[in-house]
Amino acid sequence: MRETLELFVTCPRGIEGLLLDEMKALGAQSPRETHSGVSLQGDMQLAYRICLWSRLANRVLLILERFPVADAQGLYEGVAGIDWSQHLLPEGSLAVDFGGILPGVDNTHFGALKVKDAIVDGLRKADGSRPSVDRVNPDLRINVHCRSNEAQLAIDLSGHSLHQRGYRLQQGAAPLKENLAAAILLRAGWPQLAETQGALADPMCGSGTFLVEAAMMAADMAPNLQREQWGFSHWLQHDPALWETVRAEAKQRAEAGLAREPLWIRGYEADPRLLQPLRNNIQRAGLGNWVKVYQGELATFAPSPDKGQKGLIVCNPPYGERLGEAASLVYLYQKLGEVLRQQCEGWQAAIFTGNPDLGKRMGIRSHKQYALFNGALPCKLLLMDLQPERYVTGSAKPMQERSNQSAAQPEQQADSRQPSAPPVTDAPQTNARLSESAQMFANRLKKNLKNLGKWARQQDISCYRVYDADMPEFAVAIDLYGDWAHVQEYQAPETISEDKARARLQDVLVALPGVLGIPPAQVVLKQRLRQSGSAQYQRMDRKGEFLTINEGQVKLLVNLTDYLDTGVFLDHRPLRLRLAAEARNKRFLNLFCYTASATVHAAVGGARSTTSVDLSRTYLDWARRNLSLNGLSDLHQLVHADVMQWLEEDRGEYDLIFIDPPTFSNSKRLDDVFDVQRDHVRLIEMAMDRLATGGVAYFSNNFRRFRLDAALQDKYEVSDISAQTLDKDFQRNTRIHRTWRISRR
Numbered sequence: 001m002r003e004t005l006e007l008f009v010t011c012p013r014g015i016e017g018l019l020l021d022e023m024k025a026l027g028a029q030s031p032r033e034t035h036s037g038v039s040l041q042g043d044m045q046l047a048y049r050i051c052l053w054s055r056l057a058n059r060v061l062l063i064l065e066r067f068p069v070a071d072a073q074g075l076y077e078g079v080a081g082i083d084w085s086q087h088l089l090p091e092g093s094l095a096v097d098f099g100g101i102l103p104g105v106d107n108t109h110f111g112a113l114k115v116k117d118a119i120v121d122g123l124r125k126a127d128g129s130r131p132s133v134d135r136v137n138p139d140l141r142i143n144v145h146c147r148s149n150e151a152q153l154a155i156d157l158s159g160h161s162l163h164q165r166g167y168r169l170q171q172g173a174a175p176l177k178e179n180l181a182a183a184i185l186l187r188a189g190w191p192q193l194a195e196t197q198g199a200l201a202d203p204m205c206g207s208g209t210f211l212v213e214a215a216m217m218a219a220d221m222a223p224n225l226q227r228e229q230w231g232f233s234h235w236l237q238h239d240p241a242l243w244e245t246v247r248a249e250a251k252q253r254a255e256a257g258l259a260r261e262p263l264w265i266r267g268y269e270a271d272p273r274l275l276q277p278l279r280n281n282i283q284r285a286g287l288g289n290w291v292k293v294y295q296g297e298l299a300t301f302a303p304s305p306d307k308g309q310k311g312l313i314v315c316n317p318p319y320g321e322r323l324g325e326a327a328s329l330v331y332l333y334q335k336l337g338e339v340l341r342q343q344c345e346g347w348q349a350a351i352f353t354g355n356p357d358l359g360k361r362m363g364i365r366s367h368k369q370y371a372l373f374n375g376a377l378p379c380k381l382l383l384m385d386l387q388p389e390r391y392v393t394g395s396a397k398p399m400q401e402r403s404n405q406s407a408a409q410p411e412q413q414a415d416s417r418q419p420s421a422p423p424v425t426d427a428p429q430t431n432a433r434l435s436e437s438a439q440m441f442a443n444r445l446k447k448n449l450k451n452l453g454k455w456a457r458q459q460d461i462s463c464y465r466v467y468d469a470d471m472p473e474f475a476v477a478i479d480l481y482g483d484w485a486h487v488q489e490y491q492a493p494e495t496i497s498e499d500k501a502r503a504r505l506q507d508v509l510v511a512l513p514g515v516l517g518i519p520p521a522q523v524v525l526k527q528r529l530r531q532s533g534s535a536q537y538q539r540m541d542r543k544g545e546f547l548t549i550n551e552g553q554v555k556l557l558v559n560l561t562d563y564l565d566t567g568v569f570l571d572h573r574p575l576r577l578r579l580a581a582e583a584r585n586k587r588f589l590n591l592f593c594y595t596a597s598a599t600v601h602a603a604v605g606g607a608r609s610t611t612s613v614d615l616s617r618t619y620l621d622w623a624r625r626n627l628s629l630n631g632l633s634d635l636h637q638l639v640h641a642d643v644m645q646w647l648e649e650d651r652g653e654y655d656l657i658f659i660d661p662p663t664f665s666n667s668k669r670l671d672d673v674f675d676v677q678r679d680h681v682r683l684i685e686m687a688m689d690r691l692a693t694g695g696v697a698y699f700s701n702n703f704r705r706f707r708l709d710a711a712l713q714d715k716y717e718v719s720d721i722s723a724q725t726l727d728k729d730f731q732r733n734t735r736i737h738r739t740w741r742i743s744r745r
Contacts, residue, residue, distance in 0.1 A: 205267030337362025
């Protein structure tokens with residue numbers, strides 16, 4: 001079977017790029033990265049090689065057929081149209097994995113049943129004998145996925161998931177999957193270190209997954225050489241001679257690799273009960289001469305390679321399950337950082353954690369971070385160079401010393417109605433005497449102002465966030481609009497009494513004028529509570545006073561007093577500038593446009609036309625003034641409408657779309673309430689229907705528990721660009737918003 005085959009290789013979320021590189025190295029033709037996998041073409045020899053050699057894949061699917069399908073009966077008929085006698089004996093066994101969306105198929109079990117019935121009915125013999133179902137070790141495993149009225153039917157060549165290498169018969173609690181461990185080692189650059197005879201150590205090795213995967217890489221061992229059961233073993237088109245050729249080559253490479261001098265690969269585990277099962281697994285993998293494990297606590301960890309070589313410390317410390325109490329984990333991570341700094345200088349470190357905030361407790365700056373998933377749990381891989389210049393613990397100056405540092409002199413303000421960067425000064429503007437807690441807050445604000453003020457001046461930014469609950473006891477956000485301070489008080493935790501919360505807020509208000517060098521009258525206070533529906537847009541005052549701010553090439557109007565929000569979301573500054581850079585000659589659509597600040601940027605950036613839609617007349621009036629302030633004409637259309645209803649009726653085509661919905665909003669559809677988590681799929685799909693060929697949509701929201709529906713990532717090209725849309729003043733609060741770039745496949 002030498003003809004070109006279509007294959008789809010699946011993998012854990014977050015490592016698709018690595019899998020793409022691996023497929024290219026294995027000889028794939030035109031591989032293409034998709035959500036949780038790579039599609040490619042090749043012959044049967046390549047398929048066998050991927051099964052044997054892929055360190056990252058979950059499954060290797062051989063696509064047999066694609067056919068249109070509208071319902072369960074259509075699914076049955078499409079499967080029945082395949083000649084299954086070429087793939088499975090009537091007395092054989094099968095299993096079916098079904099996924100996707102199909103009208104009339106309410107669950108995966110029913111979908112799998114229809115597929116099974118079609119196959120069995122086609123192979124049923126006259127005497128009534130037929131294939132049986134074996135969900136564990138079938139002769140043939142079928143994979144069917146439905147979407148967009150199409151069914152894709154494939155044979156699973158791998159059988160059991162490829163992360164099951166075949167050597168691990170005994171394991172500890174919750175071991176890391178082998179392909180995820182391999183991905184972490186690849187991200188950490190272990191293959192390159194191994195080529196230079198580098199060492200590797202895991203101070204909390206648990207089931208030893210890192211150790212075995214690292215040794216296999218260094219010894220040029222095919223990761224699945226130990227496996228005996230395969231999805232193709234009883235498939236009627238399996239080519240045993242070709243398979244044996246591929247396997248023989250892998251055996252020869254492993255023998256040659258293991259014959260070399262072993263690298264220094266060591267693991268340490270505090271629980272003595274895990275050691276013997278771990279050693280048994282290592283021996284079964286054929287790596288007894290390469291990998292050694294010892295009992296040892298983290299506190300005593302000190303790698304001592306026999307030739308003094310440096311290398312990689314790799315570790316998956318617990319993040320909640322094994323030690324239980326979060327307070328204990330704080331000290332564990334602090335200790336891990338202490339050990340790495342004291343015992344491993346000159347090494348590199350790869351720390352994989354499901355709790356990145358704990359990673360900060362290590363006192364070492366990471367030079368790179370990767371978002372990965374351990375099952376469904378979002379995690380981070382922190383890569384660190386263990387060099388003194390990367391250490392942060394103990395480097396901070398005492399608070400009193402910081403508060404006495406000299407600062408720049410106040411800058412002259414030409415026009416108090418045109419904000420510019422506020423001065424950094426130690427000279428108080430009032431005679432208010434600060435309490436001990438107020439002085440503590442003032443010291444932190446001075447530090448922030450010094451660091452962020454320099455950055456803002458370099459970037460020509462006049463409005464930015466200088467403080468965002470950096471100290472939990474002072475739960476406020478402070479935005480500077482030139483020589484004005486906009487203070488938003490967060491709702492205090494239930495553990496904080498109202499009296500204490502009021503006292504802390506008073507400390508903030510007393511300290512602010514002196515630190516910022518502004519009159520108390522230019523400090524505006526608002527209380528930000530949880531809002532829903534239209535409450536977030538309700539008027540708070542009626543002063544009607546607007547300031548003009550500059551951002552990039554545009555001018556925008558802000559109102560600091562009358563509404564909870566000011567008319568411009570400062571955290572979206574980088575995204576607005578991005579839209580401006582991409583808008584030239586584009587037809588721009590801004591949904592839930594608010595005061596249309598993004599529209600102004602797009603228009604000034606050269607958009608051919610803009611359309612901005614919002615349900616609030618107040619904010620559309622504000623938008624109109626923003627457009628006029630920048631000399632923009634009626635070419636830029638403002639539409640008063642419910643966004644969902646307008647999208648259903650509009651037939652326009654747009655090249656660049658910006659969607660920034662509120663978490664909740666009154667709407668004429670959907671029972672008078674728009675819910676971003678519930679309704680975002682329909683919202684995005686309707687917007688994508690309006691997107692021109694080659695166009696791009698940006699979707700953003702600030703709901704902290706938001707999860708983008710996976711179906712959208714299957715249907716479109718989706719990239720999470722949140723990190724790229726946060727400037728320095730919002731990088732401390734990375735959950736302030738999430739942003740995705742979406743285009744058609």
